[in-house]
Amino acid sequence: MRVLKAFIAVVALVLVALLVAQVPGGQSLLGIVLPYLAFAIFLGGFIYKVVDWAKSPVPFRIPTTCGQESSLPFIKQNKLDCPTTKTQVVGRMLLEVLLFRSLFRNTKASIHDGPQLAYGSNKWLWLFGLLFHYSFLVIVLRHMRLFTDPIAGFVAPLEFVDGFLEVGATTIYQSSFILLAAVTFLFLRRVVRPYLRYLSLPADYFPLMLIFAIGATGLLMRHVFRVDIVSVKELTVGLVTFSPAINGQIGAIFFVHVFLVCVLLAYFPFSKLMHLGGVFMSPTRNMANNSRMVRHENPWNDPNIKPHSYEAYEDEFREFMVESGLPVDKQPEPAPAEPEAGQAAPEEESKA
């Protein structure tokens, strides 16, 4: 059902785009107005989210420690899994962001005869996650051929390497197919494994299906329902030079593709996709485990509230404590004379 909800949403988006592209003025809406709007929402929403996160104090050192922490000199510290300095944290973050190290550490539990519990390595998520993200990056960079004029220098080598199989009249790019295969794996993973299906929400399926639809429409546009790429580039360069215009005929598939990308951009800051910014903001990853070396003050402590030691507390309440029979560290000074004690008692009462 949750899969169905996401699927219906993506199909509805495709149909809406197909319909609007036929309406007069619809192409300008899908090709000019919505891209600007979606990009503004993307940038604005992204900054809003990051600033919002940055406003939350992180009072404690809460890094996930996955190895031996810095200890006695003869005990070897695991510098990447339990970093204590900034450099070590940067090393950990780089491996996390660029190589998804925490996914690499995935394990799979299984029960064998005995019964015996065994943990084994499980690298599929890591592998396909890495393939997915890097092919997506390559695809986005390749698209810069449509947004830069003259074309940025990195595009030609990238296209050469990506299309080095030299298959087809519009050369196929490996990254397109790797992306679709990887996103399919990531989707099937959630559907096939019962415990993952139980955990998955429409918000998990929707981005995967949306990205699949974006990849599929892009592939169709390149290899099946070809569009006039020169008109497309006139529009896209127009968008980034703030003089957009639709010249010539552009097939409806282009507008479906662009609309889905707009939806992705606008949806991005308010969804799980914000892990793009969030990975850098995770206190469990970006903090050094140095609470045994550095004193960290709670940032929201009220400076007007002074520390109140037990000694000061006892000084304040010693007489009452003695009176009610509570033990005290420092005995009250003995009363100078017996008869005056009777006078002292009412005085204490009035003070209280």
Place this chain on the structure above:
Amino acid sequence: MYGTGRIIPALIIFVGLMTFPIWYNGGKAQQPPELVLPTEYDECVRDTQFMRESHMVLLHEWRDDVLRKSGPRSGVTDRGLEYERSLQKGCMSCHYDKQNFCDQCHDYTAVVPDCWACHLEPTKEAI
């Protein structure tokens, strides 16, 4: 806000990367390709829109048909004009100016067709 010293520069870098095409182009007026069209004929083997979108598919069809399946070496347009199904002898008999025809759009959109790995651009004398 905490960590402003790191977060604000990071956000500026992020926005800079995301808006790369905007400042790369610098708002310059674009120069769409200008094609020099042949004057002798006013129709191509297929209509203009098809040629703009799918000429490469047509070339591959010809190649497969003529060279690999021994298909006919010539075809007829809708208006009855006979043409040779060949890049060098067909297309380039009219569109002989590669720089002002093929390359215009290919360079504009970073397309590197592998035609010229085997085919030669016709020389002025040959025309």
